Amino acid sequence: MKDVQNIADERGIAIQNVGISNVHLPFLIKTKSRSFQSVLANIKLTVELPGAYKGTHMSRFVEILSEWSQKPVSSREMATILQETVQRLDAPSAQLDIEFKYFIEKEAPVSKLKSMLDVDCLFSARLEEDHAVEFTLGVSVPFTSLCPCSKEISAYGAHNQRGIMRVQVKHEAGHFIWLEDLVSLLEAQASCPIFPLLKREDEKYVTEQAYENPKFVEDILRDLVLALRQEPGIAWFAVECENYESIHNHSAYARHVERVQK
Incomplete structure (x- = not known):
């Protein structure tokens, strides 16, 4: 049969990323305990298409992913x-993005009851011709923040809210941080972590913990930047914090990107 995809294209426009997205497959993710967690992954796999080619071979992307x-x-x-993708599609570069929910066991601070916290994660990798693969790890972690200004000016109480920290990191060769450790590092910068399961004694603890540790969104982001600078092997990071304000109809937001100087 005639292969239309291999017909030469005369417009001379190379496409940086072409392939398939929104591919949902079960994947096994390595855990810190050296076991595996089965996740439902949302995947995008693309290659660079030289300007001389009309199209790429979409079926080959599915074949590659299904094998894994x-x-x-x-x-x-x-x-x-x-590496398999660039070889099978004769492409100069390729990129793979895997988004998934990862579950981390949390222990309530007083009752010690265990529950599972779901965390949105990203594995992103890019292979350029004659270069090493560049890997990016991303997590989105919920947290509690309590407003220092509200605490200072109020006769009693202070408004607090749930927020989200979104972080992407790139490591130097030979270094890696486990998802569990990265999530713990992020949670430590908040007024208080989030727990899926709390009894009354736990609720008292987290309410008081947040009250004793008030932080603006700027405070949380700056503390997070300092913590990431101290983490061994991190070469680059992008962080953002968003507070879903409880007394406003908008969010408080901060973002920072940095290449780490060791």
Whole structure:
């Protein structure tokens, strides 16, 4: 049969990313305990298409991903997937983005009851011709913040709210941080962490913990920047914090991007 995709294109426009997105497959993610967690992944896999080619071979992307859907995946395996992709599609570069929900066990501060916190995560890897694979790890972590200004000016009480920290990090070669450790690092910068399951004694604890640790969104972001600077092996990071304000019809927001100077 005639292969229209291989027909030469005369417009001379190379496309940086072409492939498939919104591919939902089960994937196995390596955990800190050296076991695996099965997740439902939302995947985007693309290659660079030279200007001389009319199209790429979409079916090959699905074939590659399907072969990996029941194998443990981390940065090393993503590099293998990208190398296979550029070879099978004869492409100069490729990119793989995997978004998924990861579950981390949380222990309530007083009752010690255990529950599972769901965290939105991203594994992103890019392979350029004659370059090492560049891997980015991303997490979105919920937290509690309490307003220092509200505490200062009020006769009693202070308004607090739930927020979200979104962080992406890139590591130097040979370094890696587990999802569990990165989430813990982020939670430590908040007025108080989020717990899915709380009894009355736990609720008392977290309310008082937040009250004794008031932070603006700027405070949380700055503390997070300082913590990431001290984390071994991190070469670059982008962080943002968003407070879903309880007394306003808008959010408070802060963002910072930095290449770490060791």
